[in-house]
Amino acid sequence: MKYKAYYRPQSVPETVELLASLEGPVVLFAGGTDILIYAREDDRYADSSIVNIFGLPELQGITLLDDEIRIGAGVTHTEIEQSPIIQKYAKVLADACRTIGSLQIRDHATIAGNICNASPAADSLAALAILDAKIEYLHEGKPCELPLVDLIAKPYKTVLTDRDLVTCIRIRRLPEGTQTVFYKLGRRKALAISRMTIALLAHRAADGTVDDFNITVGATFPKPYTFPEINGILLGKKPDPARIAEIAQAISAKIPEIAGIRKSTTFKQPVCRNMTARLLNELFTEA
Amino acid sequence: MKQTLSFTLNHKPYTIEADPCDRFLDVLRNDLSLRGTKEGCGVGECGACTIVINSNAVTSCLVLAGQADGADIMTVEGLSETEIGSVLQRCFIENGAVQCGFCTPGMLMSAYALLQHNPNPTREEIKEAIAGNLCRCTGYVPIVNSIEAAVKSLQS
Numbered sequence: 001m002k003y004k005a006y007y008r009p010q011s012v013p014e015t016v017e018l019l020a021s022l023e024g025p026v027v028l029f030a031g032g033t034d035i036l037i038y039a040r041e042d043d044r045y046a047d048s049s050i051v052n053i054f055g056l057p058e059l060q061g062i063t064l065l066d067d068e069i070r071i072g073a074g075v076t077h078t079e080i081e082q083s084p085i086i087q088k089y090a091k092v093l094a095d096a097c098r099t100i101g102s103l104q105i106r107d108h109a110t111i112a113g114n115i116c117n118a119s120p121a122a123d124s125l126a127a128l129a130i131l132d133a134k135i136e137y138l139h140e141g142k143p144c145e146l147p148l149v150d151l152i153a154k155p156y157k158t159v160l161t162d163r164d165l166v167t168c169i170r171i172r173r174l175p176e177g178t179q180t181v182f183y184k185l186g187r188r189k190a191l192a193i194s195r196m197t198i199a200l201l202a203h204r205a206a207d208g209t210v211d212d213f214n215i216t217v218g219a220t221f222p223k224p225y226t227f228p229e230i231n232g233i234l235l236g237k238k239p240d241p242a243r244i245a246e247i248a249q250a251i252s253a254k255i256p257e258i259a260g261i262r263k264s265t266t267f268k269q270p271v272c273r274n275m276t277a278r279l280l281n282e283l284f285t286e287a
Numbered sequence: 288m289k290q291t292l293s294f295t296l297n298h299k300p301y302t303i304e305a306d307p308c309d310r311f312l313d314v315l316r317n318d319l320s321l322r323g324t325k326e327g328c329g330v331g332e333c334g335a336c337t338i339v340i341n342s343n344a345v346t347s348c349l350v351l352a353g354q355a356d357g358a359d360i361m362t363v364e365g366l367s368e369t370e371i372g373s374v375l376q377r378c379f380i381e382n383g384a385v386q387c388g389f390c391t392p393g394m395l396m397s398a399y400a401l402l403q404h405n406p407n408p409t410r411e412e413i414k415e416a417i418a419g420n421l422c423r424c425t426g427y428v429p430i431v432n433s434i435e436a437a438v439k440s441l442q443s
Binding site for chain 1: 288290331332337344345346348350353354356418419
């Protein structure tokens, strides 16, 4: 890989200081499993300073807060998948991380890297979106925060500068009894780029009414979205086949509305409608 | 722009001068002349270059040399000196798991990482552990059989 200079700071304060002192473009290099692939295509990093932040101690760890979970930016997908905290309080994210790439990539690639690469097909994004993920980062050393849905501007582009250092991701800690589903449609089981993902969470009160519900579709839109108006179809009501069909119809109608009519629309729309209906029917008839 | 990198490789300490932005795969094969680790696709899809870093199986074509600094690394060259590794190698030979042999180092390293974490995997868990390793000879059944045989052998 062609590059201008290489640095390996040992702490976040040292990284902030270093970033302020560097001239020219900077690449914050964590797992690097996307960057090394881009570097094969051309010499796009020839003028860049590579700052290796892999393994920075402040970016590690998954912590349970009062009603949120804090995931360090440098946590790998394998660590998320195996974390007892994530499995208990945000299972949809563990399930999403399990479908990413191969084991060898999940062992090395970081969650903040997956977010900042901002691939529309990134498997973690739909799960993070329904968990109301917020991204904490340092801009010129000052702590800032943005919801995931605002952080990603368009495919492969976030609103961050090359010197903004993501420090952690905060997601909802789901109350006990919340059911979650993560569904991935790919060409094959392992190592597939998603054609579509569906992530959803639902909680029902003692009388059977849905008091918490969030559903979204991934790998379909240019960036992650959530749909409060679609969630509203079920919130405060008892799930029945008519409402489930209404949600499936509404969410599949978003595909041409947001992404425009593409070649894949004729395929994606019915798949989205049918799979949403199937997943919701399974979820609500199971328990 | 070479820098000093220090790491443990196959249980031996190494301090080398290498470009920190080379792929670690190239450092292994070119700087250290350890050519057991193969390059297949170069984009992390085939698993031929799998090595074990800090007990995790990773594709070394997607690891920066600078990331190896301070790490504990195992490649196929070090397998025979470990109990799990030597049993795996014997079982691969006995069960006909090696055809052209190009995927074999990566398969062995994925299997080695699995058995380190999980000494008693199910057949399904074995398949999942090598899902990131492609065999163009398509000899997956003998490979899975070999890992199962290694599990049995290690337990007895």
